[in-house]
Amino acid sequence: MSTGATALATPSTLMGLLWPARNDARFAAIRAVVLMVVGSALLTLSAKVQVSLPYVPMTMQTLVVLLIGATYGWRLGGATVALYLMQGAMGMPVFANTPPMPAGIGYFASPTGGFLFGFLAAALVMGVMAERGWDRSLLRVTVMMSIGHAVIFVFGLAQLSLVMPFAKAWTVGAAPFVAATIVKTALAIALMQAAWSITRRNGSAR
Structure with missing residues (x-):
């Protein structure tokens, strides 16, 4: 009985x-490779589900970034987002505005x-917090x-404000x-709560 409880408590992430x-x-x-490839593919798909707006399109990427960090942990979550960013830096059309905007290292500037950059930072922060039970x-x-989304906006607005007044x-x-x-x-929040609820219920059933 105690062995089963320990087995369930051992993994630090979902x-x-x-x-x-x-x-x-x-x-x-x-x-690791399978999870990273699946995660980067989900990020690519979420980038293409968007509402076009001037400057910054509205996508589902932030949701996927936070979930990857929260479920994978900071090492694997960070590596997954880094793989996605490397794919874009290599010219693969994985980002929200590619095409028509060309991909490549210039996209980061x-x-x-x-x-x-906020995606990577947020995935790391989510992973660290998840591994501590948050x-x-x-x-x-x-x-x-909420912190995860705030991290993304901090990085995004910091670079955007380099080319225009902060108010704009x-x-x-x-x-x-x-x-x-x-x-x-x-x-x-709902997805994480549901996932943990189902996982705990199935674990208790076993």
Whole structure:
């Protein structure tokens, strides 16, 4: 009985519980590659689900970034977002505005490039918080997801404000997304709560 409870408490992330790692280097490498490829593919798809707006399109990417960080942990989550960014830097059309805007390393220097750096920072922050249990209670996961979105906006607005006054950067880079961000934050919270609820229930059933 105590052994089963320990087994359930051992994984520090949701993915660690759903697909446990093993003390096998080959298995660990395959697991990491599969999860990173799946995660980067989801980021690409979420970038293409968008509402076009001047300067910064509205996409589902922030939701996916936060969920990847929260479910994968900071190492694997950060590596997954880094893989996605590397794909874009290599010229693959994985970002929201590609095409028509060309992909490549220059995309990171564009006015909206800061949001991409924010994705990586947010995934790392979400991973660290998740590994400390912040994703397992309603209050904490609400704070966690709110912080994640705030990190993305901080990075995005910082770079956007380099090419325009901060007031305008806020007007085009944050204000139009407030309502959608609230909805995506609520959705992320609901998904994490549902995932943990189902996982705990199935674990108890076993």
